[in-house]
Amino acid sequence: MLNFIEGILIDVARLQHMEEKVIDETKQGETLVLDAKEGNTKKLFIESYGCAMNFSDSEIVASILTKEGFNTTNTLEDADLVLVNTCSIRDKAEQTVRKRLEKYNAVKRINPKMKVGVLGCMAERLKSKLLEEEKIVDMVVGPDAYKDLPNLLKEVDEGRDAVNVVLSKDETYGDIAPVRLGGNGITAFVSITRGCDNMCTFCVVPFTRGRERSRDPKSIIEEVNTLANQGYKEITLLGQNVDSYLWYGGGLKKDFKKASAMQQATATDFAQLLEMTAKAQPNMRIRFSTSNPQDISEDVIHTMAKYQNICNHIHLPVQSGSDRMLKEMNRQHTREEYVALVKKIWEIIPDCAISQDMITGFPTETEQDHKDTLDLMERIKYNFGYMYKYSERPGTMASRKMEDDVPEETKKRRLTEIVDLQQKHSAYRTKAFLGKEVEVLIERESKKNKEEWSGRTQHNIVAVFPKMHYKPGDFVKVKITNCTTATLIGEAI
Template sequence: MEKEIIERRQGEVLLRQSANQNSKKLFLESYGCQMNFSDSEIVASILQQEGYDTTNQLEEADLILLNTCSIREKAEQTVRKRLSQFNSLKKRNPKLTIGVLGCMAERLKTKFLDEEHLVDLVVGPDAYRDLPNLLQDTDDGRNAINVLLSKEETYADISPVRLGGNGVTAFVTITRGCDNMCTFCVVPFTRGRERSRDPHSILKECEELAKNNYKEITLLGQNIDSYLWYGGGPKKDFNKASELQKATAINFAKLLDLVASSNPKIRIRFSTSNPQDMSEDVLHIMAKHKNICKYIHLPVQSGSTTVLQRMNRQHTREEYIELVDKIRKIVPECAISHDMIAGFCGETEEEHKETLSLMEYANYDFGYMFSYSERPGTPAHKKMADDVPLETKKRRLAEIIELQQKLSLQRMKTYVGKSHEVLIEGTSKKREDQWYGRISQNAVVVFPKKDNTKIGDFVKVKAIQCTSATLIGEQE
């Protein structure tokens, strides 16, 4: 499944408060989706115990790690280019260790050691606990690799070192891996089988965040609605569970209810939802709790049932529309965003038009839109012809983007003239005298600073105008 790629965070360097007893320096740069940024926090926590403090200065690093993504070709090109930039550093400091982590590491494996001669270390997303042993191998002059996928690993017992962000919003990973074999997607091959994390560890992590004055938590999963805890193990083995395990199992709706009830002063978001797994129960929990944000990221990928079949998506156009109708009925103020792929294998002009008509029906707030590009190793790459001409893909993508900009502006206008609760997340990038934050529906709002406000405050802001991407407001 396509994950939300946060463009402004690509290449972000993890930086946290130093530990007095640590003497080694780690430079950790992250690419890709929210899950990767969350994983970087886990890596930093593991390496903190091995004597590493983070740094944002390449020149003082003893260990450089790039946490990578295989979702988009652009990410791979960026990482390969970045690795080539470390040439001079390696020459000046032969003891410098350079490693590649994450999805790209799992997929390309030994190619990084063979082709990118700067790389000493290759570690997949389920092997971060093995980092201390792998680093010992590199200290002894050997290249090190561990890309084994796990059916059990959830890192539930590791308290992540939080990214050096605003200290207000945090990610909490509740599932790992994916069982949905969408033909265009590499995730099942790079992150393994879907497994859920112990709910007690999730609640504990959320409570710790509350104690540390975090104001918003985003629950993360490759396919969050299929969260299912019955004592551990892959979701696919649930049918082998005991009757007691089945009777006491916790699904996503129950977990969401627990998290929201236990942390009434913290805003709760979640991502990413899968249409085939989202239940009405989740929608009723959203409607029940004021602190659950009224926003759902609901990837569809195409508005055509025939394309969805070729993608091996487990829903039809009609089923997706039915789900959108339920959301509008049960949580009427809810915003919905999407992922959309233009020009998938065999896509006809009529199928493309079905995508445009679905977008108009769903009236999306915003979306993440891409033209199809083959990902090596996926079923589509192995068995289907990438037969839509590049110019046709570009034109269809442009039409999708143009329509979404129109829909986004329409949706943003519905927020104008209304008062919204906004969590202040930081200073606007364009103006030092303005704050920015998000409303419950995930729309960004900017507004003038007041002397008595600070990052982390909840404030009432009236939206007075908008663009297709931003609300402009005044604090009440």
């Protein structure tokens, strides 16, 4: 998950569907509501901020609390329990959450029986401040402690503050079927890992979500099969770093070397999980996010090429085109290793779309470092990307040991240059589809034209076309006749 703030997010291939590591601005603060369960008498108001992992976690929380007698509501004033699932990744999200907490407490003064809790990454980082110093919440629950919610609620009901932010070595929530909230009934996220071991200096995730552990592949396939039976047409295997997925019976990835010979011999890696998923539901589209250049194996690429239902798109964060910057960021790849990986991907899957994450203005970044980034972009010509200017976040190695020494105006200028170049490359990539036929999964009505459907190609590019007799959830062959930088325009065949 990216850990820098006040950046400009550009997604020129799809504006509505964001994956892990990326903040979907259209969903921030979304109130999650599901069908009421008969017999439940208490009301839950839950809002989510941050990345896809946080929204996925909210679905787990809703599932747990449904069994505790709660139905969801989108009316704050009616709630018995108000929860906000938080993000510690960007200052903007954190400040927004603080304003929402002020709003909750204003309502609480009118309805003193209402309880307020903070979930997720911000909860773990600011537990003492929120609960003891500022006294603005009743309950603080970290990302690995959601199963403890029933016990924590009892503590709160008895008049005591409740907190559990213990990071687990094995919690993956693989035994909880998430309640699908606020989705379109067509696409869904399936969490396969939690935590991260990479220790990039700009990132707080290892400290807020703990060390990396993988979920039992059987529970993953069961969830995918359930989604298929419910009519979902596309799933995204989700994790901080999906390519390092490794199941050997449970436990942290770093402890794999301590596993028995039998456990090591029968372990499941990401390429195997990807194949299992593709074979389990051959008519369902399979995506994954996010990949780490140091961990994605050639086996994963060959598996993608082997199965038609695995989408030809890899989100491959690079962060910088400068080897010096990559070393400062503690990225475990060099510029040339990254370029060689992209070349290998295109050798095996010639039309695979590649997207990026990029940070500009990281401490000590020089003009030459910036030019190296622009040069790398020219070499790859990404389909689309997510670009941010660096800003220090508490708890990261960079905040502890590095001075944020690049002037703000310099950051803004460099970011503008990166964004402008990405838009040029995105236009180049979308124009390559003119005259071609693509398969589009219809997700929704086009926001700009009610007479058109909007969906995405397997390359994760938005496409629109006249409605005709089609409906959301249909796979439609579309011939591309025009395009913008962001969107393919065509007609159904």
